[in-house]
Amino acid sequence: MAQLRLEGVAKRFGEVQALAPLDLTIGSGEFLGVLGPSGCGKTTLLRCLAGLETPDEGTISFGDQVVFDGTRGIQVPPQSRGIGMVFQDLALWPHLDVFENVAFTLRARKDTKDLTARVEAALEQVRLAGYGDRYPHQLSGGQQQRIAFARAVVNRPAVLFMDEPLSALDAALRIDLRAELTALTKELGLTAVYVTHDQEEAMSMSDRILVMEEGHVRQDGLPEAIYQRPSSFFVADFIGRLNLLDRPERYLDVTRLVPAPAANGLGEVVSSGEAASADGAARTTVVAGGAGDDLGAGVAAGIRPEKVHLSPNGAHSAALEAEVELASYLGDRYELRCRVDGASTPWVVYSARRVGIGERITLHVEPEDLIVTAR
Ligand SMILES: Nc1ncnc2c1ncn2[C@@H]1O[C@H](COP(=O)(O)OP(=O)(O)OP(=O)(O)O)[C@@H](O)[C@H]1O
Numbered sequence: 001m002a003q004l005r006l007e008g009v010a011k012r013f014g015e016v017q018a019l020a021p022l023d024l025t026i027g028s029g030e031f032l033g034v035l036g037p038s039g040c041g042k043t044t045l046l047r048c049l050a051g052l053e054t055p056d057e058g059t060i061s062f063g064d065q066v067v068f069d070g071t072r073g074i075q076v077p078p079q080s081r082g083i084g085m086v087f088q089d090l091a092l093w094p095h096l097d098v099f100e101n102v103a104f105t106l107r108a109r110k111d112t113k114d115l116t117a118r119v120e121a122a123l124e125q126v127r128l129a130g131y132g133d134r135y136p137h138q139l140s141g142g143q144q145q146r147i148a149f150a151r152a153v154v155n156r157p158a159v160l161f162m163d164e165p166l167s168a169l170d171a172a173l174r175i176d177l178r179a180e181l182t183a184l185t186k187e188l189g190l191t192a193v194y195v196t197h198d199q200e201e202a203m204s205m206s207d208r209i210l211v212m213e214e215g216h217v218r219q220d221g222l223p224e225a226i227y228q229r230p231s232s233f234f235v236a237d238f239i240g241r242l243n244l245l246d247r248p249e250r251y252l253d254v255t256r257l258v259p260a261p262a263a264n265g266l267g268e269v270v271s272s273g274e275a276a277s278a279d280g281a282a283r284t285t286v287v288a289g290g291a292g293d294d295l296g297a298g299v300a301a302g303i304r305p306e307k308v309h310l311s312p313n314g315a316h317s318a319a320l321e322a323e324v325e326l327a328s329y330l331g332d333r334y335e336l337r338c339r340v341d342g343a344s345t346p347w348v349v350y351s352a353r354r355v356g357i358g359e360r361i362t363l364h365v366e367p368e369d370l371i372v373t374a375r
């Protein structure tokens with residue numbers, strides 16, 4: 001069991017700040033997902049943790065062992081950190097059979113006590129007992145992935161680092177293996193850091209998620225919080241789909257924006273209610289936390305597709321007119337791409353009934369479902 005702690009850990013490559021000074025604690029036994037677009041620093045963070053990269057500054061400790069301290073010149077090598085690693089490129093040795101692939105690191109360290117039993121136990125763990133004398137090319141992609149996992153845990157590490165381990169596999173297999181990998185890490189009591197740019201993968205596997213952008217952690221929280229209460233427009237747009245309301249005040253009577261109470265608590269819709277308008281229709285007041293006092297360039301509002309209704313959902317719902325541009329049947333629903341009058345970007349909404357291309361539809365949104373964030 002190991003709690004990982006980073007304090008002020010930063011890494012720069014020439015002009016690129018791959019990792020801005022970062023403070024982070026990863027709980028013992030926690031499964032942390034690290035999510036973000038290409039080049040945001042995910043692999044750099046993982047490599048600093050693993051000891052494959054030397055940070056420019058800061059300290060890293062695993063439990064009560066300091067594994068990196070820039071000022072004291074401490075840099076514990078990867079093989080002494082008690083870690084296992086699985087990468088996108090599984091790097092199985094093609095000329096070695098499965099048994100020897102799993103045994104490789106143990107032999108390299110001359111740690112051969114009970115070797116056969118330990119390798120077999122690891123193979124059993126990934127449900128590949130009896131596959132020891134096959135070669136990697138005689139295994140499916142999913143089996144190869146499980147061998148890479150067995151190899152990473154044969155040494156009984158307390159910590160497991162995974163960098164896009166599923167991205168080379170096809171979609172259906174990836175979904176199966178997600179559950180399998182999380183179950184295995186929990187079974188072994190591992191503290192896990194899992195890097196991916198697949199938001200669904202991160203949300204379904206992680207206890208907690210870091211969303212990164214350009215070397216910075218933009219949000220750190222439960223998957224539900226990241227999805228439902230993104231702290232910035234970047235996070236809202238990156239995680240899941242977000243339909244943009246260019247000027248929410250055209251549809252909703254957004255009367256007041258109050259400064260956010262917390263640094264990252266921007267844009268929460270804190271209350272809504274009815275107010276009379278000139279045309280007598282019930283309209284809604286949204287009070288949202290935002291960067292400024294009005295809905296200027298600094299604030300964006302959007303709504304998730306599943307929160308847009310094709311028929312009125314409640315007394316407070318606001319109606320928007322739209323024209324359907326594309327309709328795809330997904331089995332359990334239709335996914336529509338439509339052009340909302342006045343909106344600059346197309347929206348994605350879901351429908352239970354078939355809707356034709358070019359058809360005019362009325363969409364309803366509940367103001368409390370709006371995600372209002374700093375731009
Ligand atoms: N060894 C290196 N030398 C120079 N620049 C590097 C090096 N490693 C990473 N970088 C740069 O640091 C930034 C972060 O890279 P990193 O590999 O951490 O991104 P990532 O989030 O893992 O991206 P991806 O999803 O594409 O794997 C990028 O701009 C990258 O080009």
Ligand SMILES: [Mg+2]
Nearest residue numbers: 042043044163
């Ligand atoms: Mg990477």
